[in-house]
Amino acid sequence: MPPESGELWPVDPAYEPLHGALGLTHRDADWSGLSVAVMGLGVSGFAAADALLERGAAVTVLSSSHTQREAERAQILDVLGARVLFGPEHQQTPPQGTNLVVTSPVVPPTHPLMVAADAAGIPIWGEVELAWRMRAREGAAPWLTVTGTNGKTTTVTMLESILRAAGLRAVAAGNVGLPILEAVLHPQPYDVIAVELSSFQLYWSRSISPVASVCLNVAPDHIDWHGSFEEYARCKGRVYERTQVACLYNEQDPLTRELVEQAEVVEGARAIGFTLGIPAVSMLGVVDDALADRAFVEDRRHNAAELARFADLSVAGEDPAPHYVANALAAAGLARAYGVPPVAVRDGLRDYRPQPHRTTHVVTHDGVRYIDDSKATNPQAAGAALAAYDPIVWIAGGQLKGAEIDDLVAASASRLRAAIVLGVDRDVIVAALQRHAPDVPRLVIDDTDTGAMDQAVAMAIEAARPGDTVLLSPAAASLDMFENYGARGDAFAAAVRRALGLDEDA
Known part of the structure; x- marks a missing residue:
């Protein structure tokens, strides 16, 4: 039987050596005397160190960089x-x-300190694992967990809106917005927490037991971190481990169902x-609209x-794109697994406003629509946006992180008016365009400073015709x-508004 609401599901000893840290399953356990190395002094590292210090642990924070913000945090921790x-x-x-080592989620398992800690038999937790173990002994807020290559933030914030519409004190936390430790330790406890989890966070998690969970989709991403697609997918599948009530999977992505079948659930x-x-029976889906x-x-x-109806999901008066509907279904399913009534699902989706940089309408000018989909940091995410518009002047490029781009280009070629390519991996995208969209004009920007965006927008305006969509959907990360x-x-x-001579608020 699953634990009663608020009761903590036991830790699986197979995940870590027999050690004093194994018994630390709630915030009121005896954390004093524990010697912890915290990797990183970002938001999550600072929150972890602060929480551990408050409970009497001896904490050493290790930071590879020394920015002004990190220096200020270090002074507080000192x-x-x-x-x-x-x-x-x-x-x-x-x-x-x-x-005990508490690590930032971006630190890979190949990092020298992680390798040394593992060899020494020292447990390694991510900040999400620490947060789970920092929950109250009784009455802790249940978690509803969301992962996937794309759509995580939209789904988890939709879920937050639905839960609030049901009258619950709820928050979206984790890989979005509020750090999960802050949500868990908030002085005014939440009724339920919608938790977004990246593959990095799931890799370092050990004992989380959500009420309901979902993997929205799985496509190649972060291969440079995980080493292979198989390992990346395995980490995504960990979202289902120890789920108590419902594991939601995407019928359009068979791998997500396989991950459910492989998971050890309650x-x-x-x-x-x-x-x-x-x-079908035991599914959520679409009937008419x-x-x-x-x-x-x-x-x-x-x-x-x-x-809900499609009208409840409309954005800027337009019918919702298919991936947006899928995200809404996933959020609704998690909420329904938690017992939220249908009317709250409808009201929450109706009240929801999409997050920035996710097919966000910037402006329509002279019959051309300008869309910011900068959140499309991998080919699958860009594919969802490219499928929603036609014809398209596509602005693409950045860090591909080892992902393949050919399938995306081949699937989108017929919709492209022109492609404008920039960023460190621009040559890879240009080569794919040459192979799969040889008739599509290709404009390449070699500058790699931020001013290159003004060049890209100027080229896009020149290429676009009335009825077109200028779409920034890079299919790549931005850090280059x-x-x-x-x-x-x-x-x-900003470049669009400058080029069109519009006010900032247009």
């Missing part, structure tokens, strides 16, 4: 009793006496599919519950030229 060591030379082996947990077609539930209703063989994908999207929107 006052609280931590030791902070800057420089990569301190990240080769755990400090002497360390009996006895009685159900596999629930979601589909853009008519739902309605989202329908045949999984969480009485007599599901003969009945279905209407959850920008601080993050948000900065890239902001640069695109």
Whole structure:
């Protein structure tokens, strides 16, 4: 039987050596005397160090960089009793006496300190694992977990909106917005937490037991970090481990169902599919223009519950794109697994506003629509946007992270008016265009400073015709030229407004 609400599911000892840290399964356990090395001084590292210090642990923070913000955080932690060591030379082996490592999710398992800790039998937790173990002994907020190559943030924030519409004190946390430790330790406890999990976070997780979970989709991404697609997919599948009530999978992505079948779940947990077609029994899907539930209703063989209409999902007056509908179905399924009524699903989706840089409408000018989809940091995400518009002047490029681009280009070739390519891996994209879209004009920008976006937009305006969509959907990460994908999207929107002579708020 699954644990009662708020009760903690036991840790699986197979995941880590027999060690004093094994018994630390709630915030009121005895953390004093534990010697912890915290990797990184970003938002999650600072939160982890702060929480551990408050509970009496001895904390050493190891940071490879020394920015002004990190120096300010180090000063605060020093006052609280931590030791902070800057420089990569301190990240080769755990400090002497360390009996737990808490790592930033971006640190790969091949990092020297991770290898040394593993060889020494020292447990390694990510900040999400630490947060799970920092929950209250009784009455802790249940987790509803979301992962996938694409759509995680949209789904988890949709879920947050639905839960709030049901009158619950809920928050989206984890790989989006609020750090998960802050959500868990908030002085005003949440009723339920919608948790976005990246493959990095799942790799370092050990004992999380969500009420319901979903892997939205799996496509090649972060191969440089994981080493192979198979390892990346395995990490995505860990979202289903120890799920108590429902594992949701994407009927359009058979691998997600395979990952459910391979997972060790709590006895009685159900596999629930979601589909853009008519739902079978124990699935959510679409009937005409309605989202329908045949999984969480009485007599599901003969009945279905209407959850929302496409009109409730409309963005800027347009019908929702297929991937947006899929995200809504996944969010609805998680909420229904938690017991949220259909009316709250409808109200939450109706109230929801999409996150920035996800097929965000910037402006329509002289019959040309300009769309910021900077969040498309891999080919699958870009494919969803490219399938939603026609004809397209496509602005693409950045860091491909080892992903293949040929299938995306081949599938989108007939929709392209022109392609404008920039970024460190631009030659890879240009070569794919030459192979699969030889008749599509290709414009290549060799500059790699942020001003290159102004050049890209100027070229796009020149190439576009009335009825076209100028689409920034890079299919690649942004860090070769920008601080993050948000900065890239902001640069695109600002460049569009400058080039068109529009006010900033247009």
